[in-house]
Amino acid sequence: MTRAGWVIGGAFVGALALGTWNDRVPDTPRVTIQGYEVLAVDFHVHPHPLAASSLPPWDLVGEARRAKLDAFAVVPHNLVALGWTARWFSEKTGGPIVLIGEEVANPRFHMLAVGIQRTISWQQDSSAVLADIHAQGGIAIAAHPTLGFQEYSDDTVARLDGSEVMHPLVYGSEEQAAEIRAFNTRAHVAVIGDSDFHGVGRIGQCRTYVFVKERTAAGILEAVRAHRTIVYDGAHVYGDQALIILANQDGRLRRMADETTPRLSITPSGALGLLALAAALFFGVPADNRI
Amino acid sequence: MIERLSADARVLLQPATTYRAIGKQTVPSGGAWRAWRRPLFIVCFIGGCLSIAATGAVTLRLTLSTAVVWSFIPLIDVAALAVVLRGHERRAFATVVDLFCSGFGAYLLWTLGIAVIVSCVPMRYGVPIFGSYVYGGAGLAVFWSVYIDYCFFRDGLGRSPIDARRGVLLHRALTWAPILLIFGAPGIHTEILEVLGK
Numbered sequence: 001m002t003r004a005g006w007v008i009g010g011a012f013v014g015a016l017a018l019g020t021w022n023d024r025v026p027d028t029p030r031v032t033i034q035g036y037e038v039l040a041v042d043f044h045v046h047p048h049p050l051a052a053s054s055l056p057p058w059d060l061v062g063e064a065r066r067a068k069l070d071a072f073a074v075v076p077h078n079l080v081a082l083g084w085t086a087r088w089f090s091e092k093t094g095g096p097i098v099l100i101g102e103e104v105a106n107p108r109f110h111m112l113a114v115g116i117q118r119t120i121s122w123q124q125d126s127s128a129v130l131a132d133i134h135a136q137g138g139i140a141i142a143a144h145p146t147l148g149f150q151e152y153s154d155d156t157v158a159r160l161d162g163s164e165v166m167h168p169l170v171y172g173s174e175e176q177a178a179e180i181r182a183f184n185t186r187a188h189v190a191v192i193g194d195s196d197f198h199g200v201g202r203i204g205q206c207r208t209y210v211f212v213k214e215r216t217a218a219g220i221l222e223a224v225r226a227h228r229t230i231v232y233d234g235a236h237v238y239g240d241q242a243l244i245i246l247a248n249q250d251g252r253l254r255r256m257a258d259e260t261t262p263r264l265s266i267t268p269s270g271a272l273g274l275l276a277l278a279a280a281l282f283f284g285v286p287a288d289n290r291i
Numbered sequence: 292m293i294e295r296l297s298a299d300a301r302v303l304l305q306p307a308t309t310y311r312a313i314g315k316q317t318v319p320s321g322g323a324w325r326a327w328r329r330p331l332f333i334v335c336f337i338g339g340c341l342s343i344a345a346t347g348a349v350t351l352r353l354t355l356s357t358a359v360v361w362s363f364i365p366l367i368d369v370a371a372l373a374v375v376l377r378g379h380e381r382r383a384f385a386t387v388v389d390l391f392c393s394g395f396g397a398y399l400l401w402t403l404g405i406a407v408i409v410s411c412v413p414m415r416y417g418v419p420i421f422g423s424y425v426y427g428g429a430g431l432a433v434f435w436s437v438y439i440d441y442c443f444f445r446d447g448l449g450r451s452p453i454d455a456r457r458g459v460l461l462h463r464a465l466t467w468a469p470i471l472l473i474f475g476a477p478g479i480h481t482e483i484l485e486v487l488g489k
Binding site: 012015016018019020022023048049050051052053054055056058059062063066076077078079103105106107122148168169171172173199200201202203262264265266267269270272273274276277278280281282283284 | 295296297299300332336339340341342343344345346347348349350351352353354356357360361396399400403405406407409410411412413414415417418419421473474475476477478481482484485
């Protein structure tokens with residue numbers, strides 16, 4: 001090993017030690033307002049493999065705990081899978097509630113099917129997809145319904161349970177933010193905030209505060225059907241007006257939401273790690289190919 | 292300046308010249324370690340980048356876990372290489388694997404870029420460029436890595452141009468299908484339809 005190799009390796013180990021030392025699981029606060037328990041939920045999380053994501057189910061559970069989520073839905077594209085693994089792992093480790101689901105990804109619309117057991121075909125129109133979701137006792141959420149993903153008839157829109165009004169795309173495009181919010185106004189359904197987490201960024205960056213009667217998966221589905229949700233976006237709050245007033249009077253949800261304000265995630269460990277990885281690639285093994 | 296760079300970086304920047312130079316070196320086989328060192332580097336690199344992309348930090352928990360679950364990429368690549376060569380190579384397989392895996396630079400650089408954009412760029416700037424970087428950068432990495440692999444067969448192993456092209460095609464056919472299937476099979480077709488305008 002060359003001297004450069006030792007320095008680079010040492011830097012990476014240092015980054016690893018620093019990152020691991022600070023890798024703590026915080027307490028997730030329990031909030032009860034007017035008899036409702038309020039759960040922080042991310043309904044749009046993709047696992048690896050089979051769903052264009054980088055983190056396996058057990059790491060999704062770990063990240064959700066660190067993000068102070070009370071529940072999240074595992075929704076691979078066009079497949080119900082891996083959610084069971086995440087749920088099993090979460091139950092064994094005292095993690096958040098895991099909802100089983102699928103993102104039905106049709107080229108003309110994406111619909112989250114949460115609380116289902118069997119895969120729903122994407123090769124049908126939105127009305128048939130929605131009927132299948134409800135037949136399995138699940139809830140249907142319009143995922144990132146920008147103009148390109150809005151092929152819903154008026155009848156289908158009326159039967160949706162929720163639609164995303166907060167999604168990471170909101171941070172990059174005011175136009176698309178306006179589109180998904182206009183869709184929700186048209187639909188009169190529960191407001192949903194989701195991170196559409198593919199293993200990069202922050203799980204729960206966008207989240208939904210769900211006012212449940214019971215802290216279970218079934219309780220979450222019931223609350224969404226009843227539109228008992230609110231979503232924060234900076235100074236703005238979306239959702240049921242009565243619940244917003246209650247939340248404002250209480251104040252805790254606002255403080256919790258402020259913790260998810262967009263910020264750079266890089267830490268000293270990450271910065272050192274990036275430098276070490278770049279250096280390893282460019283100066284790692286010497287060009288004469290010695291070991 | 293380029294002489295001071297690693298073999299991987301030199302393969303990335305000057306694939307033909309570098310493979311020709313390294314391919315001519317007479318090195319001891321190095322045994323199992325020579326076969327494993329670059330695949331291990333690749334999975335550790337991916338693990339580190341994905342840990343940073345998910346949390347902004349390098350943690351043992353995520354680095355190890357993602358390194359393990361993404362190890363299918365070098366494993367499939369090396370298995371496919373064994374099929375493509377089918378014993379028609381005089382050098383030790385460990386040496387050939389080491390040589391081949393020094394050509395992953397384009398993909399590793401692309402992965403590093405993802406970690407940088409996600410963790411170091413404010414979301415209002417990062418979100419609009421992320422999709423372009425992922426798809427555009429992947430396209431560039433794939434394009435350049437095809438050339439790198441061609442240089443591996445042509446200059447590293449000394450195959451004829453037609454044999455080198457055949458080697459690249461067969462290797463790609465054997466690796467891409469399983470890798471894409473594992474990565475995101477159920478959603479890939481709809482993603483393609485969306486890109487093609489439905």
